[in-house]
Amino acid sequence: MSYAGFSAASRGGGGGFGTFALSGARTALVVGDVAGQGIYAATTLGQIQTAVHSLAALDLEPDELLARLNDTAISLAQERAVLPAGDPMPLTGSCAYAVYDPLAQTCTIALAGHPPPVIAHPDGSTEIPHLPSGPPLGSDEGPPFAAGTVRVTDGSILAFHTSSLLTTSQSPQTLQRVLAHTDRPLRDLCDDVLYRLGNDTRHSDVILLLARTHPFPADQVAA
Incomplete structure (x- = not known):
């Protein structure tokens, strides 16, 4: 799997993305953001990212990982609640966590108050898959994650992207048109989307993570 991404914001700190290897030649992809800007949002995001990596090392299913990540967010919010009045707002956030399996050629995705990804196929067609979505991170109510x-x-x-990407001059259709050219390098596609953002004023991080899928070579698999 190959990938590229960018983060853009006029005032940011609360959004991030990452990819890391899992057992069985699988790859995990994560995109998320937390409310707020500045040092407090960046610090909270760092804590969330550390928790994601620690939980991913346990080889959890995406929905179970988000459930435990939500518990972490609730604990952080409780710690924040005892801070003196006037400190940052309560912790809320969103996250998309996915695991790509090159052997089965599938991607398993769990969402916590996060938009689903856009998938561009080699024939030029694009789709936004219908996926179950759990509550935002930091919620103690709502349906379980799936x-x-x-x-x-x-x-x-x-x-994978944050919702703020599509609240700028972008639209789902614009993003799909850019991604339809699947033969272009991923970095070029990212640059194209970034160029189309223009000089929009953004008050939250705009994140885009692109990943191109490749199956595991058949001659390197034994059953």
Whole structure:
């Protein structure tokens, strides 16, 4: 799997993305953000990212990982609640966590108050899959987290993003038109989307993570 991404904001600190290897040649992809800007948001995001990496090392399913990550967010919010009055707002956030399996050529995705990804197929068609969505991070109410699995072919592009990307001059249709050119390098596609953002004023991080899927070589698999 190959990937590229960017983060853009006029005042940011609360959004981030990452990719890391899992057992069985799988790859985890995560995009998320927390409310607020500045040092407090950046610090909280760092704590959340550390928790994601620690939980991913346990090889949890995406929905179970988000459930435990939500528990972490609630604990952080409780710690914040005892701070003196006037300190930062309560912790809330969103997260998309996905695991790509190159052997099964599937991607299992769980969402916590986060928009689903855009998937661009090698034939130029694009789709936004219907996936179950859990409550935002930091919520102690709402439905349990659930995961959905989509099948992806060789050369498909998975586009994970924050909701703020589509509240700028972008639109789902604009993003899909850019991603339809799946033969272009991922960095070029990211640059194209960033260029289309223009000089929009953004008060939260705009994140885009692109990943191109590749199956595991058949001659390196034994059953």
